[in-house]
Amino acid sequence: MDILSLFVVVPILTMIGILFTKDLKGARMVSAIGMGIQLLMSFNLLFQYIAERKAGNTAEMVFTKSYVWFQSFNIHYDIGVDGIAVAMIMLTSIVVFAGVFSSWMTKELPREFFISLILLSSGVFGFFISLDMFTMFLFYELAVIPMYLLIGLWGSGNKEYSAMKLTLMLMGGSALLILGLLGIYFHSAPDGGQLTFNILEISKITIPHDTQMFFFPFLFVGFGVLGALFPFHTWSPDGHASAPTAVSMLHAGVLMKLGGYGCFRVAMFLLPDAAQEMGWLFLILTTVSVVYGAFGAIWQKDLKYINAYSSVSHCGLVIFALLMMNKTSMDGAILQMISHGLMTALFFALIGMIYGRTHTRNIFEMGGLMKVIPFISVVYVIAGLASLGLPGLSGFVAEMTIFVGSFQHADTFHRVCTILAASAIVITAVYILRVVGILLFGPVKNPEFNHLEDATWFEKVSMITLVVSIVIIGFAPLWLSEIIRDSLTPIVERLALAGN
Amino acid sequence: MSFESLLLMRHELVLLLAIVLLLIAEIGTNDSQKSIISPLAIILFALHTIVGFLPLQEGSLFGGMFNTTNIVATMKNILNLGVLIILLQSWKWLNATENRVKVSEFYIVLFSTLLGMFYMISAGDFLMFYIGLEIATIPLAALAAFNRHENKSAEAGIKLLLSSALSSGILLYGISMIYGTTGSIYFAEISQSFKGFEPIQVMAMIFFFSGMAFKISLVPFHLWTADVYEGAPVSITSYLSVISKGAAAFVFMIILFTVFKLFTPVWQDMMTAIAILTMTIGNLFALRQNNLKRYLAFSSIAQAGFILLGIISGTATGMATVVYFILIYIFSNLSAFGVVSIISAYTGKDSISDLNGMYKTNPKLSLALTLALFSLAGIPPVAGFFGKFFLFTAAAEKDFYILVLIALLNTIVSLYYYLMPVKAMFINKSESPIAYFKTDKISQLGLAISIIGMVVIGFASPVYEKILSFCFGI
Amino acid sequence: MDFTYTLAIIGLPFITFLILGLLHNKLSHKLAGIIGSSSLGISFILSCITAYFYFFKYGKIDGAYQKIEAFNITWLQLTDQLHIDMGILLDPISVMMLMVVTTVSLMVHIYSTGYMHGETGFNRFFAFLSLFSFSMLGLVVATNLFQMYIFWELVGVSSFLLIGYYYEKPSAVAASKKAFITTRFADLGFLIGILLLSFYTGTFDFFELTKTNGHELAMTMPAGTSFLGLSIVSWALILIFMGGAGKSAMFPLHIWLPDAMEGPTPVSALIHAATMVVAGVYLVARLFPVYVLEAPDALTVVMWVGAFSALFAAIIACTQFDIKRVLAFSTMSQIGYMMLALGVSHYGDHEGLGFMASMFHLTTHAMFKALLFLGAGSIIHAVHSNSMLDMGGLKKYMPITFITFGIAWLAICGFPGLSGFFSKDEILAAAYHHNKVVFYIAVLVAGLTAFYMSRLFFSIFFGKTQHYHHTPHESPASMTIPLIILAIFATFAGYIPFHDLITSDGRPFEAHIDWAIAIPVTLLAFGGMALAFAFYFKPSTMPDKIAASLKGVYTTIYRKFYIDEVYLFVTQKILFNIVSQSIAWFDRHIIDATMDGFATVTNYASESIKELQSGQIQKYGFVFISGVFVFAFILIYVFVY
């Protein structure tokens, strides 16, 4: 078994393992072990990847494997990773690992819960290792659909409505995607050769200009829906608010990244002319996303809504940076995906813990939590600071790379957009501090809260995993940034070629 | 024509043999011995199915009235598989006391309709086609009215019969016009004689089209579907929705590809409109249903719209995707109907709201139904995803992008209602959920086969490749 | 000379922060205090050594102080040209700042062991102090703009954490939030400025940015005007100054500083008086060659903002009763002075007098203002109140505090011989040669300063003796010793030969007291002190009468010219209520409703076509037949005719 396929196989084995367990205890144990292995494997993958590059392998993708699947459609099971995929895999395994520990006390139907959760994650892993658009799409759908049950069954609040809305909107996105994928597929052999779904092969040819212009919006919006692109983001607040903790973590932390990843790996990489020509339109949308999400977050009362809108803003920044189409900004976009993935997962984990204790998510019903549950509160502050871009935490690295990179764009319009987007960091500070101020500081509002217990060991595992990752990236971003930068070269070159 | 060449009719002959044997068994047994009929029928049919898979030569009989090709044989095999599953699934219902006495009728009539379908698929001229069509339709009306003591069943029977009489009348009128303008009823000769877009021939084609659309239940020729599906016994409904529809789609495709080659632009345009109407209206109606059978009826109407996406391309890929999709559709829909029939056989309940909270009591059945619905909705990893994706691919290959887009938008609507039973089973709470019951082994087997098929076929690319190697385009 | 060891100056506080932060439950207060203070002590000693080596041994080459890169690594590669480095830059101003920061920080650490004694969050407090020291030192030694920005943010957040130290107190929370957000807003300007500057110059590096050939900048800057008649560089530098103005509480970004006094008093001394708030001045000084040689317009902005803030704050300070707020406005006013000094400066030799004066004043001000705050802390510690209305006659209870506070008072008023006198005089001299209006404003501010500081001093230590719940007593040694040490610095810092050490171009020049300016200004200061003496030395009704006679004006000043209210209106009413609320509404009721609308429309459509399925077989037949004929007609029409 090759190193990459294991990333799909291990979750499947874990799911099978869970089937043989009887109760929560067994299920969570198996999940934790399985996802722990997954985490170790992703570290291993990282080191192997670095070693491979050190050894002078300059191929676009490494560890590639290709097995024919549907011969007549030329569908292959094609896998391979570059630095970006490795980074995303790292992110996923960290978040999933933390997610398992966050749902340590799932009482209702625990086995089913963990199976769905891991099914979701296996879809995400599969997505990141795929080089074939068909398998990529298959894994994409596989990752999206367990959300329905996860939210509908284990969620809270208006969960049925939210779950349905989320599923339908994301499926709407994937409906657009299919059209785009087919469009690319049928133009993947301009000289009459074999049609292909393989991203690398398509990237070697140029799809006719009009075709690009026609299909680009479908692909971009299709992925953009999952990336919470304005105005297709409305599934996000409701969905996150209703989802159980681990699902919010995985969804905001990892699943939304599929959107951004797809945007550049498929839409922009394969349709560079259209990306160059239509970029401005989406740039406006993303700029709106960034500012709008941040403003939207200010007014919210519900912790999860705040974080959901914040995610809209942060994920908007990802696509924003991608559309700047230079190496630095795209580097920043990937960093932002990772950074946002980690910190938003942390946020949702914390919100889950707070909700589990206080049974409310309305910030005005809480207050002074710093005094009663200091560990959680401190981590909340750290997450907040990461979110508002404090140096030394991952958010800063990502945001600054984005802003500097975007500002290098030769066009004034792009630079003005950069300034507008940058202004969101102030608004972010406002809503983060507002929450921190109301929620954690001040006197304890509800006397019942005086007896709350601070974090348990499994919650600490979850939190510490994420905090450590955030801090490591925040302190020493260079290695990660370089892995990503090297891998961006082909994409940026292709985009630049199209621009001329 | 040697005697051996009759072996080209092997499917039909074996099936006929089975029917005759069943008839003999029926005659030769008294009331207390009737319980052997069912096992006998199933075993005979299983043998027939296995025999069907044996290698077969291509060729034609009776001066081209009867054709056997690999793709035709494949289609028959697919139908056989479906019927076998249906037989297993109807076991419990058939062995209920009130049905004991008419068990052999059920099998004989059912097999006869299948025989009709086989002839229809193999037909090389319109006469054979017509005979097959009627054999496949008229007994079905009798089966729909099988539950003699239910109003709905009788109503379903009469509705099916009268509607089909009207539609076959119109179809026949079309055939007579074709005969009038070309002087032949042989497919090969007719397609040669078409010269251009003669109004009367276009009209004839549309008449023919509508007759077939009736069988596949395409909008606006679909209106009988829901009522008949709801009224007929579950097994018959599932038979109607997969086997009858599948066979009609096969033959429809073959005739369009061979006979009406020349009119391709005409029927493509018509089909575009009908596909859009079918998917949309099917979905819109399905949204509001509570009766499971009726719900699945509208779902199957919408699915028929998707099938058109493959036919419309007119390529070998298109044909292969349609056959492949129908194969998957048979498994998926039969999984769904399997669960529904088990539930209705054991508890008599058949509405979506009855499913509330069922996961807690009957987790396995709930999971089976969920998987089936996911497959129908086209969600991986179950096979429906592959089927649908390939249909879209086939349509996109000929640049029907707008149609594909509309179909894709329809999948969103369809996802909504496919999730409704899932929601009912997993999420909704119920005061009195369907109590736990133990399913008998035969029903389990029927369900298991269809579920395994549904899960495996998507990943099994050789199946598709094999089908494709038999297919032909315009 | 290898200066790599300077890493330890910055590294030690950080390690302390980690230790105290991670183990804050485990360590005893005493141990935490010792760890915090001693690590800072080592930093302080290392700074002294560095200063000695730099100024007197190795720093000067060819008669000019050079920039030395003690350490540098690439932290993040952005573009091929742009990269963020982490490093240590030693040059006169950074070494000077190292000294100032470590001195004050050490004093505050020691002081805090006494002041914060018995607080539950003692360890947390020390952790934050260490974090702050680390950040500030990192800022000071930054080798490039971006490193500076990074540490700039870090000091911001340490300030946030320390202001909000009493997190259970809503006012403290509000103040910390206000401070952070205001400076964050200013930092946005800073960031955009950096982006602009780096876009055109392709570097963040101070070496490259500020390298000069004689009186020319080595780097070519983009020429031409862009917006509102100012050049791009000017705009970039004005935006960068915006960051500085935010951190240094210059008008109109000053609103956070008075509120920041909600933090523990040692914090006010360290962050909001001596070190962090002068970061803005330091930033302008750091980029001074660029300002003065390429963007004189930006420097003019600096000058006017500085001058106006100085006056503005001084006026408000005269009316405040909270002693820490008086000191806060005083700080703002003094920083305005420093900005003003930078604004009036030119480049090189005696022309750069303003630059030198500014740095000089920065140093002396750090000493006496820290002393003032610590003294105030000592008083508050004794009286348990911030309001000078609750104080009076404390002289007899707190002799050491009285004396040290008195020295600081005299120093800030510009009493001849004390440190403030020298630095203020240089500033005034520089202003006099540059711009007369600014000069007169500066003189006026000097007079006002003397008045309000004396008012403060007299009402605390003299005036009417209040009834105290507990008899006030002198603070413990851990608090008084820092006071004494700082008093010594405040007295003698004026004798440091700044013109030899810290100049705009690194070359020493001759400077001396300009008595023609010094004498009148000193007299004015005495006048202010005398007036205050008359009003406040003995209980008197005069001030109230005057205040009553100037009712409207007085209230306006007392209300700080309603700037806070304006901000509140803009943020609360416009941004928060109008923009944010309407966006939230828009999102729910327009965008989301549109998405829901698709579902509603679908449902409606579904409902409206249900009659099609009427159950009547004849209607079915009718639809069937019509379908056939409609298709037939259309298709025959399309394809045949």
Added chain:
Amino acid sequence: MIEGIDITHILIVSTCMFFIGVYGFLVRRNLITILMATELILNAVSINFVVLNKFIYPDVLQGYMFSVFIIAIAAAEAAVAIAIIINVYRRYRTINVENVHDMKY
């Protein structure tokens, strides 16, 4: 062949029969009558086949054969239909088609 009557006339008759059949299907209320109407349609088709065979393609007997089968199948259909109608009558006590609509929407 009758003098003066050529294929057109007969085709007009059959077309009329077809439409009468359709009309009957759509408007008659009695199930039996509806069944008869469908028979009319089938008969129209039979006439078509016979006439076309006779007048245009007299060489081969395809049309005749077709009409023979149509008649046979129509008989079978009628048998099943009558059986079901009887069942309907038992259940509904009426064979008015308007009353047979338990299932709708």
